[in-house]
Amino acid sequence: MTIPAHTIRTALRATAAGFGAALALTACAHGGGGYAHGSASSGTRAGTARTGAAVKVTVTETEFALKLSRSSFAPGTYTFVADDAGHVTHALSVDGPGVRDARTPDLRKGQKAALTVTLEKGTYDLYCPVDGHRQLGMEQHIHVG
Ligand SMILES: [Cu+2]
Known part of the structure; x- marks a missing residue:
């Protein structure tokens, strides 16, 4: 049997609800990643953090560094998707x-997990809380404003 293409697209959209337009990243192509419940608000708009939709930011974790898919942040709600691309246990x-x-x-x-937070103006620490990983370099400061 055949499934109309628009049905598939609708299903994909539903899976990704809340991640907004930043979805273009390939990181979310396989759906088994255990994303936390994103806020499934309708009316998602691209690019702005103030509309109520979470902006997705991928945080790639390796030994021993964090790499963010975004470098500028306005106040708003963000879903950080931690992606353990290293060889040992990490977290965000x-x-x-x-x-x-x-x-x-x-x-x-190879595992991923999402963390949705609301950022205000100021400086935030993103780090790996596992053992001494933060001290080894798994830390990034982001400035929101
Ligand atoms: Cu770590």
């Missing part, structure tokens, strides 16, 4: 104004 924590050490579960190699 966010700490800053209004966000107290929010963190993903521990991730094994």
Whole structure:
């Protein structure tokens, strides 16, 4: 049997609800990644953080560094998708104004998890909370404003 293309597209959209237009990244192509419940608000708009839709940011984790898919941040809601692209267990924590050490579960190699936080003006720490990984370099500061 055949499934009309628009049906497939609708299903994909539903799966990705809340991630908005940043979805173009290939990182989310396989759906098994255990994304946390994104806010499934309708009326998603591209590019702005103020419309209520979370902006997706991929954080690639390796030994021992974090790499973000975005470098400029306006106040708003963001879904950080931690992607363990290394060889050992990692996780992602966010700490800053209004966000107290929010963190993903521990991730094994190849696993992903999403963390949705609302960022205000200020400086936030993104880091890996596993053992001494933060001190080894798995830390990034982002400036929101
Ligand atoms: Cu780590």
